[in-house]
Each structure stands twice: as structure tokens, then as C-alpha cells.
Amino acid sequence: MTAMRLEKEALMPRSLPEHPNFEALKKQAKSLLKSLNEQEPGVSRGLQQCQQILAQDYGFINWADLKRTVLGREKSATIRHIVCGDSCGATLRNSTVPGDIFVWHEIYITGPVPGNVTEQQFSFIREDHLANYFLHKSSPDDLKRQAKEKQARLDASRDYHEVVLWFDACLFDQTHLIHLLNHLSNALTPDTKLSLICIGEFTGFQRFLGLGQLNPEQMASLYDTRHLITRDEISLAQKAWEAFRSDDPRQIEAVIAGDCKPLPYLRDALIRFLEEYPSTFNGLSRLQNEILEAVATGALQLGPIFSKVSDAEPRPYFGDIMLWDEISSLASATTPVLHVDGPQTFKSILKVDSEPVPKSELNKWRVSLTDYARKLLNGEADFVTTNGIDRWYGGVHLNGMEAKWRWNSQNMKLIERP
Structure with a gap:
């Protein structure tokens, strides 16, 4: 492919993605510069020239106009990413994915997850269990305060334009998924979009073990694959979470026997739980x-x-x-x-x-x-x-x-x- 053809293709009109990322656009301009210089190494081109080509490609007067628009969108559309592991959180922070990172620390597959209590009681029960599980020494008053603060941090998700849940197919992640879908579907305002990224495989991994295997670039590649949560996904998550908290495990078997297509990894995860x-x-x-x-x-x-x-x-x-x-x-x-x-x-x-x-x-x-x-x-x-x-x-x-x-x-x- 000649450099002239590359420039022509770059100038073909295209639209910005729904969620533009300025860092990704900067990388795109550098990639264009590299491709052009490889095709015609004797022709002198600079990064600014390629940025101008890319800006016009997206329908802007110049690079400064594109930058102002994209950064303005990023600022007005604040995003929170929720993950269930510190490792995933650190990887996302080191990636080009825009937004705040919030790690939800829980292990629902250990300890009591009762359904016949208030939300306040539930939060305290879980905080008490985690303190014992990890050998922390905390007074009842400290545990109540910690439970309240933890819940408040989660509920602050309503202040964002979009909340993105990141999970993989394992039992640990799937229990987080059904709880957070159940909770956030009620806690968020109508103005906050709730999105999901949930994968069981990743190209290049013969045996994919989860999001924790991915590097920042690989994590960033998943960002545009997110989708808005559907009513069917919420409905299934609510059923599954209610069954998980029930004192009759046959309710989980009923979920397994039902239609789990909206959350394709849930059935196997629940079987693994049983x-x-x-x-x-x-x-x-x-x-x-x-x-x-x-x-x-x-x-x-x-x-x-x-x-x-x-x-x-x-x-x-x-x-x-x-x-x-x-x-x-x-x-x-x-x-x-x-x-x-x-x-x-x-x-x-x-x-x-x-x-x-x-x-x-x-x-x-x-x-x-x-x-x-x-x-x-x-x-x-x-x-x-x-x-x-x-x-x-x-x-x-x-x-x-x-x-x-x-x-x-x-x-x-x-x-x-x-």
C-alpha cells in the first residue's frame, strides 16, 4: 500500500466512536505517522501533519478543535469502572481507559450471605465476616462505621454519567456480578448508564484464567466492547442473587435449570458453587x-x-x-x-x-x-x-x-x- 493511498484512506470521512478517548486518538496519529514513513522513508513528515490528517478525517478543522471536543466530552461524561480485584484495578489505572477505578472488596463465596435481613444488617454481617476472615481486629462500632462507609462509596456510583462493570467467567466474579447488578439497578439514577464487560476467553490465550492475566493494552482493547445492561440481564441477576441468599439451595438449582442465556457464564458458576x-x-x-x-x-x-x-x-x-x-x-x-x-x-x-x-x-x-x-x-x-x-x-x-x-x-x- 503506498503512502499516498494511506493518506487518502486516512482522509475518508468517519465518525468519532460513541465514547472517544483522546489518548487513543494520539496513538492513532502516531500509528499513521509510522505507516506513512515506512512506505516513503525519504519524505519528511511530522506528527503534527498526521494529527491534522486525522482531525480532518473525523470532520474537525484541526487537531486543536478535535482535542477540545473530545476532552470536553470526557469531562462531561464521567465514568466509573467497578472491578472486584486490586490487580485488575491497577491494570486499568495503567491503561488508556478513561474514568475512575473503584475496587469492590468482597468474597461472597465465603461466610454468611443471608437474605432475611435489612441492607444495613447485611452490610454489617459481611464486614464482620471479612474482618474475621482476614484476621483483622475491629470493634463492633468500627465494623458498623466501615460497613456504612463502604456502602456509601458504592452508592456514589449514582454521581457518574456511566458505570462500567468488569468481570470474567469464574465463580468469584459471577457472584460479584449478580450482587452489583441487583444493587445498582435500584441504586443508580436514570441519568447513569450501567454497562458491562464480561468475558470468558481472550485472543492469544489458550487457557484464559481471567482479567487478572491481561496487561493494560489488552484491558483497554475491551473498553469499546462494553454494552448497556439489558432488562433480561438485570432480571436474571436479581433471581440469582435472591436464590444465592436463600436458606434453601434448591432455589439455586431452579436458576440453573432456567434460562441463563442473558448471563452466559452464570450457570456454570452456580454449579461450581454447589x-x-x-x-x-x-x-x-x-x-x-x-x-x-x-x-x-x-x-x-x-x-x-x-x-x-x-x-x-x-x-x-x-x-x-x-x-x-x-x-x-x-x-x-x-x-x-x-x-x-x-x-x-x-x-x-x-x-x-x-x-x-x-x-x-x-x-x-x-x-x-x-x-x-x-x-x-x-x-x-x-x-x-x-x-x-x-x-x-x-x-x-x-x-x-x-x-x-x-x-x-x-x-x-x-x-x-x-
Whole structure:
């Protein structure tokens, strides 16, 4: 293609995208300059000339006119991006995507998520759980204040022109998605647009594990793929969130059996959630069984265990703290399943506000199976009837020496026990 043809094509009229990004336009001008210079290296051209070409291409008198218009639009159309991980938030901040970044810190797949409480009570219950989960020490008054402030920061989304939700297909993200769709569909004003980016694959990744894998340029490439939330998406999210908070897990099965097309990754995520119920085989959850299988097949350090368990999941949904907590609970059971030996107490690596343990230090902990664990793997013992259970699954609380609900992996159904 000749340089003259490139210039002609660049001057063909086109419209600005609905959400123009000035940084992206600057890159486009530089790309045009590079293409022209590669075609005719002997011809002297500058960036300003290419900016002028691009400005006229978009129907403006000059580059300054385009800049003034685009920056004015960006200022009047304030945007908030909501993500559910600090890593994704940092990547977005380092990208060319315009707007503010808000990280919603939650882990709905652990602890109580009850449905028979007020929103204020719900916020406090969740804040209390997260404080205990991450070994924070907070008074009830501090927890109430923190819960109120956290909710206020989320509800400040109504002050923006547009709110964009960024999620992937894993269980962790999908539970955030249904909660935020349910909440924001009621909390936002009619003047605020609610948009969604939700992906399960990304070009160039043979095994895509989630948004956390992407670099700033890759994240930015998703920005223009967002779409306005539909009524069908909101309706399904509301049903799913209500079911997730119900004390009857059959409501989740009803959502799974229904039409989940509006949120295409939700069905698999909810099935994966139900697989965390105690199994009919040995009373362990799928994740707990995967940990035991990893150790049984030679992963005796934390790093290799994390890798093996992640490989066993089509869409890994847990971080290191979540997996360490599961290992800790198996090791501290009345009849232990694992032995964990290391330089200090294993609980010390669960505290997120302390100094993070370097990866090189993690593998100083050694993990091994107990004889009881081998019986569990063979289906010769039951973890719940031996150790009891005290665990929440959304709005369901299993407590005692038997679990009312069990997961049958053969027919992929919950079984109710008397």
C-alpha cells in the first residue's frame, strides 16, 4: 500500500466512536505517522501533519478543535469502572481507559450471605465476616462505621454519567456480578448508564484464567466492547442473587435449570458453587478433594499445591489466601486431614494486612496427608460425620455433625438428608 493511498484512506470521512478517548486518538496519529514513513522513508513528515490528517478525517478543522471536543466530552461524561480485584484495578489505572477505578472488596463465596435481613444488617454481617476472615481486629462500632462507609462509596456510583462493570467467567466474579447488578439497578439514577464487560476467553490465550492475566493494552482493547445492561440481564441477576441468599439451595438449582442465556457464564458458576457442598462420597467439597489429590500426587509445598489445584479447575476462582485458609481448616480439624510444617504458624500467612510472605518463603511450609486423609480419598470415611461442620453457603448455614445438604457428583444434584 503506498503512502499516498494511506493518506487518502486516512482522509475518508468517519465518525468519532460513541465514547472517544483522546489518548487513543494520539496513538492513532502516531500509528499513521509510522505507516506513512515506512512506505516513503525519504519524505519528511511530522506528527503534527498526521494529527491534522486525522482531525480532518473525523470532520474537525484541526487537531486543536478535535482535542477540545473530545476532552470536553470526557469531562462531561464521567465514568466509573467497578472491578472486584486490586490487580485488575491497577491494570486499568495503567491503561488508556478513561474514568475512575473503584475496587469492590468482597468474597461472597465465603461466610454468611443471608437474605432475611435489612441492607444495613447485611452490610454489617459481611464486614464482620471479612474482618474475621482476614484476621483483622475491629470493634463492633468500627465494623458498623466501615460497613456504612463502604456502602456509601458504592452508592456514589449514582454521581457518574456511566458505570462500567468488569468481570470474567469464574465463580468469584459471577457472584460479584449478580450482587452489583441487583444493587445498582435500584441504586443508580436514570441519568447513569450501567454497562458491562464480561468475558470468558481472550485472543492469544489458550487457557484464559481471567482479567487478572491481561496487561493494560489488552484491558483497554475491551473498553469499546462494553454494552448497556439489558432488562433480561438485570432480571436474571436479581433471581440469582435472591436464590444465592436463600436458606434453601434448591432455589439455586431452579436458576440453573432456567434460562441463563442473558448471563452466559452464570450457570456454570452456580454449579461450581454447589460443588462446594459436602460430597455424598466423603463429606469434602470439590476444592478440598482437589487439595488432597494434589498432595497425594506429589505436591508437598504451597506453590505446587496452588498450581495443581488451579489446573484442576476449568475456571480457577480462588486466590492464594482462600486456598491457604482451606488448607488451614483441613489441618486444624478435630481429626486432621493434613499435616502442615513450617517456619512459623500457618495462620500467619493468612493475615492480609501484615507483610506478605515472599514466594520463596512459601515453599518452606511442607504439607502431607494423614492416614485419615487417605481413607477420605478412598471413600472409607466421612469428614462431616467425623469432624462436624459449621459453614455458610450463601444463605445456607450447615452446622452440626451432619450436613442437611450434600452434593452428589454423579448426578450433579443436591441431596437433602433428614
